[in-house]
Amino acid sequence: MIRNNYHPSHEGTQPVRVLQHSIIAALEKTNQEFLDRSHQLIKLGQLHPGITYHINREPIKAMDSNRSPKQMPYLLGGKVINIHETFLSYLWCMSYVLITLYEEQVAKPDQNRQAGNVVYQINKHRVDNAYALFEYARSIVIFFDDWDLSLPNPEIYNETEAQWIETINGVYSYAITFILQHEFSHSFLGHRAKKDELKSSGATQSEQDALSRKHEWEADNMAIDALRRGYRLEDANGRVISTELTSQVGNLVGLCSLIFLSVSISSSTSHPSLADRIDSLIQTLQLTPESQLWGVACVAFQLWSRQFGYTLALPTALDEYQGLYKIMLAEARKIK
Secondary structure (H helix, E strand, O other): OEEEOOOOOOOOOOHHHHHHHHHHHHHHOOOHHHHHHHHHHHHOOOOOOOOEEEOOOOOOOOEOOOOOEOOOOEEEOOOEEEEEHHHHHHHHHHHHHHHHHHHHHHHHHHHHHHHOOOOOOOOHHHHHHHHHHHHHHHHHHHOOOOOOOOOOOOOEEEHHHHHHHHHHHHHHHHHHHHHHHHHHHHHHOOHHHHHHHHHHOOOOHHHHHHHHHHHHHHHHHHHHHHHHOOOEEEOOOOOEEEOHHHHHHHHHHHHHHHHHHOOOOOOOOOOOOHHHHHHHHHHHHOOOOOOHHHHHHHHHHHHHHHHOOOOOOOOOOOOOHHHHHHHHHHHHHHOO
């Protein structure tokens, strides 16, 4: 049986449109302090209420008049948070890719190896779909094309895949929440005004770039802290539930999805190294050696290296993924 989640109230042309309304809902549930801060900024006229949601059929790297990618999330004038349907499609695809490949090619084989027999069957169909979806996600960075609905998507799918699609939707929800919290943090911390003040003081371009990198770190840290404060939520029956693992995985996927947009994840003039940002998130979360997040990050680094034709010098055998992550991170940092 096929499930179709589309409703006439869903605006947009891409399957990710069915999750449009959930973006604001997820953001508002971050924590009460965030709600209070956002209402305060809106009242003071320092933040535009809501999010500007752009619907168009353009690739992520369609350029604006300043030759900057205009499909990436951004904060306009320090007040208006903007997101784009194509980027959201890309983010959902990468959520599916990273979590599915981790589950089917890392977690299940590990569990089977530890048990000494096949406890979990590898879902080859999901693996094949993940790689096909990865190719689609890569393609819409440069050239827009319609989403092949025979591939996994949040709008139309077989009932047998409903539980897995809902799992991916949860990861995606926290991935976009992390990104939006990052943009909100820029507004709350007054980064636009500080940049303008530094520029008007006659600061060099190098000094302005250094401030931009500092602001990116501050926005990341504030976003991470905001999400950590919201790990405990109430379900529909008023019972307290923990969203810690899904939130952490979503935050990591949100950052890891960005590495596939660039041949280098070292520092740019205005942004810190993505490798360093990913590692900062992981270190802040204080993961146990058994955490799934080490494996998810390893999948991301491995996919990224293959995408751009890099060869990471990796050991032939390793007992745990925390150690492998550290090796892959060091290798990724060498690539300029």
